[in-house]
Amino acid sequence: MTIPHVAVNKLDRNVKNKIEKKIAAIISSGQFVSGQEVEQFEKLFSSYIQTKYAIGVSTGTDALYLGCKALGIKNEDEIILPAMSFFATLSPIVHLGAKPIFVDTLPDSPHIDPSQIEKKLSKKTKAIIAVHMNGYPSDVTEIKRISKKYNLFFIEDACQAHGSTYNKKPMGSFGDFAAFSFYPSKNLGAFGEAGAVTTSHASLFKKIQLLRNHGQIKKYIHSMYGFNNRLDEIQAAVLNEKLQVLSKENQNRRKIAQKYLKDLDNSHLQLPVEEKNIVTNYHNFVIRTPKRDLLKKYLLSKNIHTGIHYPVPLHLQPAVKGKVGSFKNAEKYADECLSLPMYPSLSNREIEYVVDHVNKFFK
Numbered sequence: 107m108t109i110p111h112v113a114v115n116k117l118d119r120n121v122k123n124k125i126e127k128k129i130a131a132i133i134s135s136g137q138f139v140s141g142q143e144v145e146q147f148e149k150l151f152s153s154y155i156q157t158k159y160a161i162g163v164s165t166g167t168d169a170l171y172l173g174c175k176a177l178g179i180k181n182e183d184e185i186i187l188p189a190m191s192f193f194a195t196l197s198p199i200v201h202l203g204a205k206p207i208f209v210d211t212l213p214d215s216p217h218i219d220p221s222q223i224e225k226k227l228s229k230k231t232k233a234i235i236a237v238h239m240n241g242y243p244s245d246v247t248e249i250k251r252i253s254k255k256y257n258l259f260f261i262e263d264a265c266q267a268h269g270s271t272y273n274k275k276p277m278g279s280f281g282d283f284a285a286f287s288f289y290p291s292k293n294l295g296a297f298g299e300a301g302a303v304t305t306s307h308a309s310l311f312k313k314i315q316l317l318r319n320h321g322q323i324k325k326y327i328h329s330m331y332g333f334n335n336r337l338d339e340i341q342a343a344v345l346n347e348k349l350q351v352l353s354k355e356n357q358n359r360r361k362i363a364q365k366y367l368k369d370l371d372n373s374h375l376q377l378p379v380e381e382k383n384i385v386t387n388y389h390n391f392v393i394r395t396p397k398r399d400l401l402k403k404y405l406l407s408k409n410i411h412t413g414i415h416y417p418v419p420l421h422l423q424p425a426v427k428g429k430v431g432s433f434k435n436a437e438k439y440a441d442e443c444l445s446l447p448m449y450p451s452l453s454n455r456e457i458e459y460v461v462d463h464v465n466k467f468f469k
Protein backbone atom coordinates (compact mmCIF):
# COMPACT_ATOMS: atom_id res chain seq x y z
CA MET A 107 0.00 0.00 0.00
CA THR A 108 1.28 3.50 -0.88
CA ILE A 109 -0.25 6.46 0.94
CA PRO A 110 0.37 9.97 -0.36
CA HIS A 111 0.54 12.91 1.99
CA VAL A 112 -2.15 14.78 0.03
CA ALA A 113 -4.26 13.61 -2.91
CA VAL A 114 -5.27 16.55 -5.08
CA ASN A 115 -6.40 14.29 -7.93
CA LYS A 116 -8.97 12.37 -5.87
CA LEU A 117 -12.14 14.32 -6.61
CA ASP A 118 -15.73 13.65 -5.66
CA ARG A 119 -17.14 12.02 -8.86
CA ASN A 120 -20.18 14.27 -8.99
CA VAL A 121 -18.09 17.40 -8.61
CA LYS A 122 -15.64 16.21 -11.26
CA ASN A 123 -18.51 15.70 -13.77
CA LYS A 124 -19.91 19.15 -13.08
CA ILE A 125 -16.49 20.78 -13.43
CA GLU A 126 -15.85 19.01 -16.74
CA LYS A 127 -19.17 20.29 -18.09
CA LYS A 128 -18.45 23.82 -16.93
CA ILE A 129 -14.97 23.85 -18.45
CA ALA A 130 -16.39 22.60 -21.75
CA ALA A 131 -18.95 25.45 -21.66
CA ILE A 132 -16.22 28.02 -20.98
CA ILE A 133 -14.16 26.70 -23.90
CA SER A 134 -17.21 26.98 -26.18
CA SER A 135 -18.03 30.50 -25.01
CA GLY A 136 -14.46 31.82 -25.25
CA GLN A 137 -15.05 33.87 -22.07
CA PHE A 138 -11.86 32.90 -20.24
CA VAL A 139 -11.38 36.06 -18.17
CA SER A 140 -13.70 38.40 -16.20
CA GLY A 141 -16.95 36.51 -16.68
CA GLN A 142 -19.85 35.17 -14.66
CA GLU A 143 -17.95 32.35 -12.92
CA VAL A 144 -15.69 34.85 -11.15
CA GLU A 145 -18.69 37.02 -10.23
CA GLN A 146 -20.54 34.01 -8.87
CA PHE A 147 -17.52 32.80 -6.92
CA GLU A 148 -17.05 36.19 -5.26
CA LYS A 149 -20.70 36.13 -4.12
CA LEU A 150 -20.58 32.52 -2.89
CA PHE A 151 -17.24 32.87 -1.12
CA SER A 152 -18.08 36.13 0.67
CA SER A 153 -21.29 34.52 1.87
CA TYR A 154 -19.37 31.40 3.04
CA ILE A 155 -16.80 33.51 4.93
CA GLN A 156 -19.50 35.93 6.16
CA THR A 157 -17.80 39.08 4.89
CA LYS A 158 -19.40 41.76 2.75
CA TYR A 159 -16.92 41.22 -0.06
CA ALA A 160 -14.60 38.68 -1.65
CA ILE A 161 -12.28 39.56 -4.52
CA GLY A 162 -10.93 36.73 -6.65
CA VAL A 163 -7.23 37.12 -7.43
CA SER A 164 -4.46 35.06 -8.99
CA THR A 165 -2.79 33.58 -5.85
CA GLY A 166 -2.77 33.75 -2.05
CA THR A 167 0.52 35.64 -2.24
CA ASP A 168 -1.13 38.28 -4.44
CA ALA A 169 -4.08 38.42 -2.03
CA LEU A 170 -1.66 39.38 0.77
CA TYR A 171 0.23 41.83 -1.43
CA LEU A 172 -2.85 43.58 -2.80
CA GLY A 173 -4.52 43.76 0.62
CA CYS A 174 -1.40 45.29 2.22
CA LYS A 175 -0.98 47.70 -0.70
CA ALA A 176 -4.63 48.76 -0.41
CA LEU A 177 -4.15 49.40 3.32
CA GLY A 178 -1.38 51.83 2.36
CA ILE A 179 1.48 49.76 3.81
CA LYS A 180 4.72 51.21 2.47
CA ASN A 181 8.38 52.05 3.07
CA GLU A 182 9.53 52.08 6.69
CA ASP A 183 6.26 50.67 8.09
CA GLU A 184 6.75 47.81 10.51
CA ILE A 185 4.60 44.70 10.28
CA ILE A 186 4.31 42.12 13.06
CA LEU A 187 4.18 38.48 11.98
CA PRO A 188 4.94 35.03 13.45
CA ALA A 189 8.40 33.55 12.94
CA MET A 190 6.79 30.37 11.61
CA SER A 191 4.85 30.36 8.35
CA PHE A 192 5.17 29.72 4.65
CA PHE A 193 7.54 32.26 3.04
CA ALA A 194 4.62 33.95 1.21
CA THR A 195 3.42 35.53 4.46
CA LEU A 196 6.68 37.48 4.53
CA SER A 197 7.57 38.38 0.94
CA PRO A 198 4.64 40.75 0.16
CA ILE A 199 5.62 42.95 3.13
CA VAL A 200 9.21 43.15 1.93
CA HIS A 201 8.15 43.89 -1.67
CA LEU A 202 6.18 46.87 -0.34
CA GLY A 203 9.34 48.18 1.34
CA ALA A 204 8.00 47.56 4.84
CA LYS A 205 10.00 45.92 7.62
CA PRO A 206 8.97 42.52 8.99
CA ILE A 207 9.09 42.27 12.78
CA PHE A 208 9.12 38.61 13.79
CA VAL A 209 7.45 37.36 16.96
CA ASP A 210 8.00 33.90 18.42
CA THR A 211 5.27 31.27 18.36
CA LEU A 212 3.49 29.72 21.33
CA PRO A 213 5.43 26.85 22.95
CA ASP A 214 2.98 24.23 21.73
CA SER A 215 1.91 25.56 18.38
CA PRO A 216 3.15 27.33 15.23
CA HIS A 217 0.91 30.35 15.98
CA ILE A 218 2.05 33.81 17.00
CA ASP A 219 2.33 34.22 20.78
CA PRO A 220 0.11 37.25 21.57
CA SER A 221 1.92 37.85 24.88
CA GLN A 222 5.11 38.64 22.91
CA ILE A 223 3.54 41.19 20.56
CA GLU A 224 3.33 44.35 22.66
CA LYS A 225 7.06 44.53 23.36
CA LYS A 226 7.73 44.48 19.60
CA LEU A 227 5.54 47.49 18.80
CA SER A 228 7.00 50.87 17.84
CA LYS A 229 5.71 54.15 16.42
CA LYS A 230 6.24 52.64 12.98
CA THR A 231 4.09 49.53 13.54
CA LYS A 232 1.17 49.46 11.10
CA ALA A 233 -0.27 45.96 11.19
CA ILE A 234 -0.28 42.51 12.79
CA ILE A 235 -0.51 39.42 10.61
CA ALA A 236 -1.85 36.24 12.19
CA VAL A 237 -1.41 33.00 10.25
CA HIS A 238 -3.96 30.26 10.86
CA MET A 239 -1.31 27.58 10.35
CA ASN A 240 -2.45 24.09 9.43
CA GLY A 241 -6.00 25.44 9.35
CA TYR A 242 -5.99 25.94 13.12
CA PRO A 243 -7.17 29.44 14.14
CA SER A 244 -4.80 31.87 15.86
CA ASP A 245 -5.88 33.54 19.11
CA VAL A 246 -8.09 36.09 17.36
CA THR A 247 -9.56 37.63 20.52
CA GLU A 248 -6.22 38.61 21.96
CA ILE A 249 -4.67 39.74 18.67
CA LYS A 250 -7.73 41.88 17.87
CA ARG A 251 -7.57 43.41 21.33
CA ILE A 252 -3.94 44.44 20.80
CA SER A 253 -4.64 45.74 17.26
CA LYS A 254 -7.51 47.88 18.55
CA LYS A 255 -5.58 49.19 21.55
CA TYR A 256 -2.69 50.43 19.36
CA ASN A 257 -4.78 51.33 16.32
CA LEU A 258 -3.13 48.75 14.06
CA PHE A 259 -4.53 46.87 11.10
CA PHE A 260 -5.27 43.21 11.71
CA ILE A 261 -4.53 40.93 8.76
CA GLU A 262 -5.45 37.26 8.59
CA ASP A 263 -3.33 34.91 6.53
CA ALA A 264 -6.16 32.41 6.08
CA CYS A 265 -4.44 30.67 3.17
CA GLN A 266 -4.80 27.31 4.96
CA ALA A 267 -8.02 27.95 6.91
CA HIS A 268 -10.97 27.50 4.52
CA GLY A 269 -13.95 26.61 6.69
CA SER A 270 -12.22 26.73 10.09
CA THR A 271 -14.07 28.71 12.77
CA TYR A 272 -13.37 30.60 15.98
CA ASN A 273 -16.31 31.17 18.33
CA LYS A 274 -18.45 29.78 15.47
CA LYS A 275 -17.34 32.55 13.05
CA PRO A 276 -15.36 31.66 9.91
CA MET A 277 -11.67 32.46 9.70
CA GLY A 278 -11.24 35.21 7.16
CA SER A 279 -14.04 37.29 8.72
CA PHE A 280 -12.06 38.78 11.63
CA GLY A 281 -9.34 40.91 10.04
CA ASP A 282 -9.39 44.21 8.15
CA PHE A 283 -8.80 41.79 5.32
CA ALA A 284 -7.90 38.12 4.97
CA ALA A 285 -5.94 36.31 2.28
CA PHE A 286 -6.92 32.88 0.96
CA SER A 287 -4.95 30.58 -1.32
CA PHE A 288 -6.62 28.04 -3.58
CA TYR A 289 -3.38 26.27 -4.48
CA PRO A 290 -4.42 22.72 -5.52
CA SER A 291 -3.45 21.08 -2.20
CA LYS A 292 -5.57 23.46 -0.10
CA ASN A 293 -8.90 22.27 1.37
CA LEU A 294 -10.50 24.39 -1.35
CA GLY A 295 -8.09 23.89 -4.23
CA ALA A 296 -8.21 25.11 -7.84
CA PHE A 297 -6.81 23.33 -10.90
CA GLY A 298 -3.87 25.70 -10.89
CA GLU A 299 -3.13 28.97 -9.12
CA ALA A 300 -5.89 31.06 -7.51
CA GLY A 301 -6.58 33.17 -4.42
CA ALA A 302 -9.02 35.62 -2.83
CA VAL A 303 -9.17 38.57 -0.47
CA THR A 304 -12.11 38.82 1.93
CA THR A 305 -13.04 42.06 3.68
CA SER A 306 -16.05 43.96 4.94
CA HIS A 307 -14.54 47.42 4.29
CA ALA A 308 -16.08 48.98 1.16
CA SER A 309 -13.05 51.24 0.56
CA LEU A 310 -10.58 48.32 0.66
CA PHE A 311 -12.84 46.27 -1.60
CA LYS A 312 -12.93 49.02 -4.23
CA LYS A 313 -9.17 49.58 -4.10
CA ILE A 314 -8.30 45.89 -4.39
CA GLN A 315 -10.75 45.46 -7.28
CA LEU A 316 -8.92 48.24 -9.12
CA LEU A 317 -5.41 47.12 -8.14
CA ARG A 318 -5.94 43.59 -9.47
CA ASN A 319 -6.97 44.95 -12.87
CA HIS A 320 -4.51 47.74 -13.80
CA GLY A 321 -6.56 50.38 -11.98
CA GLN A 322 -9.03 50.23 -14.84
CA ILE A 323 -12.29 52.13 -14.13
CA LYS A 324 -13.65 51.55 -17.62
CA LYS A 325 -12.15 49.97 -20.70
CA TYR A 326 -8.63 51.42 -21.26
CA ILE A 327 -9.17 54.20 -18.68
CA HIS A 328 -6.94 53.81 -15.60
CA SER A 329 -7.38 55.74 -12.40
CA MET A 330 -4.32 54.27 -10.64
CA TYR A 331 -1.30 52.05 -11.22
CA GLY A 332 -2.33 48.45 -10.65
CA PHE A 333 -1.32 44.99 -11.78
CA ASN A 334 -2.82 42.01 -13.51
CA ASN A 335 -3.75 39.74 -10.62
CA ARG A 336 -7.12 38.52 -11.91
CA LEU A 337 -8.71 35.16 -11.17
CA ASP A 338 -9.65 33.40 -14.42
CA GLU A 339 -12.96 31.80 -15.37
CA ILE A 340 -11.82 28.17 -15.39
CA GLN A 341 -10.35 28.38 -11.88
CA ALA A 342 -13.47 30.21 -10.66
CA ALA A 343 -15.69 27.50 -12.17
CA VAL A 344 -13.66 24.80 -10.39
CA LEU A 345 -13.92 26.70 -7.11
CA ASN A 346 -17.67 27.27 -7.48
CA GLU A 347 -18.24 23.52 -7.72
CA LYS A 348 -15.72 22.51 -5.06
CA LEU A 349 -17.08 25.09 -2.60
CA GLN A 350 -20.35 23.10 -2.58
CA VAL A 351 -18.58 20.13 -0.95
CA LEU A 352 -16.03 21.98 1.19
CA SER A 353 -17.97 21.63 4.47
CA LYS A 354 -18.58 17.92 3.85
CA GLU A 355 -14.91 17.36 2.98
CA ASN A 356 -13.77 19.28 6.05
CA GLN A 357 -16.03 17.04 8.15
CA ASN A 358 -14.36 13.98 6.62
CA ARG A 359 -10.96 15.39 7.51
CA ARG A 360 -12.17 15.93 11.07
CA LYS A 361 -13.38 12.31 11.30
CA ILE A 362 -9.98 11.11 10.08
CA ALA A 363 -8.30 13.34 12.69
CA GLN A 364 -10.51 11.83 15.43
CA LYS A 365 -9.31 8.36 14.43
CA TYR A 366 -5.69 9.46 14.46
CA LEU A 367 -6.19 11.10 17.86
CA LYS A 368 -7.86 8.02 19.30
CA ASP A 369 -5.37 5.43 18.06
CA LEU A 370 -1.95 7.09 17.93
CA ASP A 371 0.07 6.28 21.03
CA ASN A 372 0.87 9.69 22.49
CA SER A 373 3.45 8.55 25.02
CA HIS A 374 6.27 9.61 22.64
CA LEU A 375 4.37 12.06 20.47
CA GLN A 376 2.73 15.42 20.78
CA LEU A 377 -0.69 15.32 19.13
CA PRO A 378 -2.83 18.30 18.09
CA VAL A 379 -5.13 19.63 20.82
CA GLU A 380 -8.39 21.32 19.88
CA GLU A 381 -9.63 24.09 22.12
CA LYS A 382 -13.36 24.30 22.78
CA ASN A 383 -14.11 27.52 20.90
CA ILE A 384 -12.45 26.50 17.65
CA VAL A 385 -13.15 24.14 14.78
CA THR A 386 -10.13 23.39 12.63
CA ASN A 387 -10.34 22.19 9.03
CA TYR A 388 -7.30 19.91 9.56
CA HIS A 389 -5.55 21.27 6.48
CA ASN A 390 -2.57 19.48 8.01
CA PHE A 391 -2.64 16.89 10.79
CA VAL A 392 0.64 17.68 12.56
CA ILE A 393 2.36 15.52 15.15
CA ARG A 394 5.55 16.50 16.95
CA THR A 395 8.56 14.47 18.01
CA PRO A 396 12.29 15.20 18.40
CA LYS A 397 12.77 12.02 16.32
CA ARG A 398 10.91 13.58 13.39
CA ASP A 399 13.53 12.93 10.69
CA LEU A 400 13.95 9.27 11.64
CA LEU A 401 10.19 8.76 11.83
CA LYS A 402 9.71 10.39 8.42
CA LYS A 403 12.36 8.10 6.91
CA TYR A 404 10.82 5.03 8.55
CA LEU A 405 7.33 5.88 7.29
CA LEU A 406 8.65 6.46 3.77
CA SER A 407 10.23 2.99 3.87
CA LYS A 408 6.66 1.73 4.47
CA ASN A 409 5.38 3.84 1.52
CA ILE A 410 3.73 6.41 3.78
CA HIS A 411 4.40 9.95 2.54
CA THR A 412 4.47 12.81 5.01
CA GLY A 413 5.12 16.57 4.88
CA ILE A 414 7.01 19.17 6.92
CA HIS A 415 5.28 22.53 7.33
CA TYR A 416 7.82 24.11 7.57
CA PRO A 417 11.42 22.92 8.06
CA VAL A 418 12.98 26.43 8.26
CA PRO A 419 11.29 29.29 10.14
CA LEU A 420 11.02 32.67 8.42
CA HIS A 421 13.78 34.41 10.40
CA LEU A 422 16.30 31.71 9.37
CA GLN A 423 15.54 31.81 5.64
CA PRO A 424 18.64 32.66 3.56
CA ALA A 425 16.78 35.62 1.98
CA VAL A 426 16.34 37.28 5.40
CA LYS A 427 19.36 39.46 6.05
CA GLY A 428 20.51 41.30 9.18
CA LYS A 429 19.83 40.75 12.85
CA VAL A 430 16.22 39.73 13.30
CA GLY A 431 16.50 37.78 16.56
CA SER A 432 16.20 34.13 17.52
CA PHE A 433 12.84 32.51 18.13
CA LYS A 434 13.26 29.28 20.04
CA ASN A 435 9.69 27.99 19.90
CA ALA A 436 9.45 28.44 16.14
CA GLU A 437 12.85 26.77 15.67
CA LYS A 438 11.84 23.80 17.82
CA TYR A 439 8.56 23.47 15.95
CA ALA A 440 10.43 23.45 12.62
CA ASP A 441 12.66 20.61 13.91
CA GLU A 442 9.82 18.49 15.29
CA CYS A 443 6.70 18.90 13.12
CA LEU A 444 5.48 16.18 10.80
CA SER A 445 2.27 16.29 8.75
CA LEU A 446 0.67 12.84 8.43
CA PRO A 447 -1.36 11.85 5.35
CA MET A 448 -4.58 13.88 5.35
CA TYR A 449 -7.20 14.17 2.62
CA PRO A 450 -11.00 13.66 2.68
CA SER A 451 -10.99 10.25 1.00
CA LEU A 452 -8.33 8.62 3.23
CA SER A 453 -9.83 5.20 4.03
CA ASN A 454 -10.04 3.46 7.42
CA ARG A 455 -7.56 0.85 6.16
CA GLU A 456 -5.10 3.55 5.18
CA ILE A 457 -5.52 5.37 8.51
CA GLU A 458 -4.91 2.10 10.39
CA TYR A 459 -1.82 1.42 8.29
CA VAL A 460 -0.39 4.86 9.15
CA VAL A 461 -1.28 4.52 12.85
CA ASP A 462 0.23 1.02 13.08
CA HIS A 463 3.53 2.16 11.61
CA VAL A 464 3.81 5.33 13.68
CA ASN A 465 3.12 3.31 16.86
CA LYS A 466 5.54 0.55 15.76
CA PHE A 467 8.33 3.07 15.18
CA PHE A 468 8.26 4.12 18.83
CA LYS A 469 8.06 0.56 20.12
Ligand SMILES: Cc1ncc(COP(=O)(O)O)c(C=O)c1O
Nearest residue numbers: 165166167192194195265287289
Ligand atom coordinates in the same frame (compact mmCIF):
# COMPACT_ATOMS: atom_id res chain seq x y z
C1 LIG B 1 0.23 30.31 5.12
C2 LIG B 1 0.31 30.61 3.66
N1 LIG B 1 0.40 31.89 3.26
C3 LIG B 1 0.45 32.23 1.96
C4 LIG B 1 0.41 31.26 0.97
C5 LIG B 1 0.54 31.67 -0.47
O1 LIG B 1 -0.49 31.22 -1.29
P1 LIG B 1 -0.23 30.93 -2.85
O2 LIG B 1 0.64 29.73 -2.96
O3 LIG B 1 -1.60 30.72 -3.41
O4 LIG B 1 0.42 32.14 -3.40
C6 LIG B 1 0.30 29.91 1.33
C7 LIG B 1 0.27 28.84 0.31
O5 LIG B 1 0.86 27.80 0.43
C8 LIG B 1 0.26 29.58 2.71
O6 LIG B 1 0.17 28.30 3.11
